[in-house]
Amino acid sequence: MAVQPWEDGVDLQLHGIGGYRTVGSTEDAARCLLELWPRDSGKAFMAAQRACLAALEGKATAAKARSAFIKAAEEADIHIRSHEDPRKVAMRNPAISQAWRKANRDAIDAVEKSVTKLKAERERFFRARRNSED
Known part of the structure; x- marks a missing residue:
């Protein structure tokens, strides 16, 4: 054996x-x-x-x-x-694929909103800093 x-x-x-x-x-x-x-x-x-x-x-x-x-x-x-890429697994099943795509879009939207908010905060900070230096 x-x-x-x-x-x-x-x-x-x-x-x-x-x-x-x-x-x-x-x-x-x-x-x-x-x-x-x-x-x-x-x-x-x-x-x-x-x-x-x-x-x-x-x-x-x-x-x-x-x-x-x-x-x-x-x-x-x-x-x-599973050691398989979850994206490949999700793509095999249309229902999971659609849910995965929606979750992915939602996550990307949330990140984009956060980045926009951070950029606005950064701009306000530097504007306030410039105004205090004048």
């Missing part, structure tokens, strides 16, 4: 808010499913166990075990931290 590291680890929130654990191999995934999983039932959970065992026995690939492991995490409502 050879170690089967994954090209990309999977960061799971298993230990409360902010308590992430990176699962980086088929062996680690199998251990996680057996020892740390919040539920010991479900179709995806059982499929992930089978996929990990098959990969460890050389009958399946590590990529297949990783994919099954992710599906089991989704089934168990375990948060998976």
